[in-house]
Structures are given as structure tokens and as C-alpha cells.
Amino acid sequence: MSEKNKNSVHKKFFILVALALTTASGFAQGNGMAGINDATSMVTGYFDPITKLIYAIGAVLGLVGGVKVYSKFQSGDPDTSKTAASWFGGCIFLIVTATILRSFFL
Structure with missing residues (x-):
């Protein structure tokens, strides 16, 4: 193949590629x-169910934590207040996280 034919083939190839890219970008913009x-x-359609699910998990954790704290209190454990604070803090964290995420993204 001569040098002139190679240049012609390369020019046609580059024109074809440029045309394809221009057409593809035009379709992508629409x-x-x-x-x-x-x-x-x-x-945003998932935020309501997820928020309600997080609230439900927080409620279950609150109930489980309440039972654990009550059993520790009845048995006379000295670290009852630490356990109560950790369970209560976990529930508050879940509720606040769900509320903040909802306010940021909706």
C-alpha cells in the first residue's frame, strides 16, 4: 500500500471516529x-420505607435494652447506669441518623 493510500485510509478512519463520537455524545446529552x-x-422513593425501618429497629433496640437494664437492675449489678446509657445512646443515634439523612436528601 502506498503512502498516499495509507493517509487516505487514516483520514477516513479519523473522520468516521469523529462522526461516531459526535453522534454518540448527541444521543447521550438528550x-x-x-x-x-x-x-x-x-x-428518594426509598427514603420513607428506610426511615420507618430504622425507627422500627430503634424501637426494638429500646425494648431489648430496657429488658437488659431491668434485669441488671434487679440483679444488683453496679454498672447498670453504664448499660442504660449505652442502650439509650444507641437508640437515640439511630433515630437522629434517620432524621438527619431524611432532612439532607429530601
Whole structure:
């Protein structure tokens, strides 16, 4: 193949690649915003059930912690207040985390 034919083939190839990239970017621009909006609506749709699930987990942990603290209190353990603080702190953390995440993203 001569040098002139190689240059011609390379030029045609680069023109074809440039045309393909231009066309592909034109198609991507039209669907990009719709895709972002769809993803946003899908993610925000999950926040209500997840928030309720976190509240339910916090309630169950509160009940389990209450039973554990009551059993320690009845048995006369000296570290009852430390156990109560840790269980109560865990429940408060879950509730505050769910509320803050909801306020940030909705």
C-alpha cells in the first residue's frame, strides 16, 4: 500500500471516529438529564420505607435494652447506669441518623 493510500485510509478512519463520537455524545446529552431525574426519584422513593425501618429497629433496640437494664437492675449489678446509657445512646443515634439523612436528601 502506498503512502498516499495509507493517509487516505487514516483520514477516513479519523473522520468516521469523529462522526461516531459526535453522534454518540448527541444521543447521550438528550437522555442524561432524564436518567438523573429517574435515579433521583428512585432514590428518594426509598427514603420513607428506610426511615420507618430504622425507627422500627430503634424501637426494638429500646425494648431489648430496657429488658437488659431491668434485669441488671434487679440483679444488683453496679454498672447498670453504664448499660442504660449505652442502650439509650444507641437508640437515640439511630433515630437522629434517620432524621438527619431524611432532612439532607429530601
